Amino acid sequence: MSISTGFGDAQQWAQTQFGGVGLGDVRRARRVVTLAAGWARNPGASIPRLSQGQAAASKAAYQLLGHAQATPDALQAPHRQHVGQQLQAPGTYLLVEDTTELSWPEAAERRPGLGPVGPGKATSQGVLLHSLVAAAWPATDPEPATKRPALPLLGLLDQQFHVRQPVPAAEKAHPHSGSRPRQGRVRESALWARSLRAVGSPPPGARWVVVADRGADMYEHLQQCQAQGLGFVVRAAQNRALVAGAAKTPAGRLFELARVQPSAGTFLLALRGRPRQPAREVALQVSFSPALALRAPQRPGGATGKGEPVPGGVVRVWEERDPDAPGPGLEWLLLCDQPVTDFAQALVCARQYASRWLIEDFHKALKTGLGAEKLQLQTAARLFAAVALLSVVALALVDLREKSRLEPDLPAEAAGLTVSELRVLRHQRRRPLATVREVYLALAALGGHLGRKGDGAPGWQTLWLGRRSLRLLVEGIHMAAQLLEE
Helix, strand or coil, X not given: CCCCCCCCCHHHHHHHHHCCCCCCCHHHHHHHHHHHHHHHHCCCCCHHXXXXXXXXXXXXXXXXXHCCCCCHHHXXXXXXXXXXXXXXXXXXXEEEEEEEEEECXXXXXXXXXXXXXXXXXXXXXXXXXXXXXXXXXCCCCCCCCECCXXXXXXXXXXXXXXXXXXXXXXXXXXXXXCCCCCCCCCCCCHHHHHHHHHHCCCCCCEEEEEEECXXXXXXXXXXXXXXXXXXXXXXXXXXXXXXXXXXXXXXXXXXXXHHCCCCCEEEEEEEXXXXXXXCEEEEEEEEECCCEEECCCCCCCCCCXXXXXXXXXXXXXXXXXXXXXXXXXXXXXXXXXXXXXCHHHXXXXXXXXXXXXXXXXXXXXXXXXXXXXXXXXXXHHHHHHHHHHHHHHHHXXXXXXXXHHHCCCCEHHHHCCCHHHHHHHHHHHCCCCCEHHHXXXXXXXXXXXXXXXXXXXXXXXXXXXXXXXXXXXXXXXXXXXXXXXX
């Protein structure tokens, strides 16, 4: 069951995700559900707008978010428990992990509890948000050589708010920056292993695969995966030394080994647009290397390679480009927890890493779609509590797009719309809308998608705009019916 199941009925959806929250008072629990349902109906709305101008309702929401028991962990506890239960079923699941910055403009006074973020750290204020998102990987893939599969998002397994502390003067003055004392400050790299410890280990019959970008290429993080029985597909950032055998004999370097392997095949990937580079579809080469072991790194005050090597494999994914083409071509060097022995295994690793974009979409939905960085709350505690609720809504928005691709030929009633929404959408489009695919294309049209051959599939933002327009249409029809009855 994906996180957007029942999203059309916002109140029932919010009850499923947050109904069991324990905040010491049933009235607070009801307020959590009401607030989450309001953001599900109207993503990006301010609290006064959600309260429809009722001062008492706005005050109750502010009091809830500022309550000492309304911590992010407490607010998300029912949701995380629901996600964890789904991970107990046999199968393969991706645990996609990443960190983003949330920043809020500095008002007349700094907001208590925030820290320096971004390039202007001396004046900016915000928090590092580290999230671990779970998605189900298909047991069978109908199109293994094309793009990435659509994945049902299950939800958040862990989320951490890390407030940077200013570097003390004594630490700045230390002559050796690489080994200077940290004056009690927590390393930001510790967020990765801490999230894994919160998740635990998979049950028999289930495989959990941690998928992460180069920020996760840390020896301790890979070791933590190994200790908990977690698989991993992590993009390499370090040209690590390799060792062989019990004697840990030097066996070259990671990048050099990966880049001399011949292509074993190709797969297609749709690349999103970037500054000065339009969106495009590209055929990527895939190669794999023999089984390897990563040597433990040198640490200050310790011997080189003192820890145990991390065994696994490496998959290289790259774009062959004309030497005269501007800019570098795409290249991924992917560390995998298991040796890769054939193209099919290498392709699975490559496509699992391509699915990492789900968390990028989650960050965009949280910031752009739901306006997390526009919140006017004046303390870190209230901001973090609101972001904890908005994060679950943001994932449901992203999952709308995934659901539109998962089973497009199912009957339209399986698209997650209410009976009223489906009737209004059919009337507005003047078409029967018999399948899930047709429903989501109709929603996308409401959101501004033209549906031309070169437009591609609609994204979550377009679907979100369509859902919002449809909701307004339905509310208008209900209001008109009430007026006629008066």
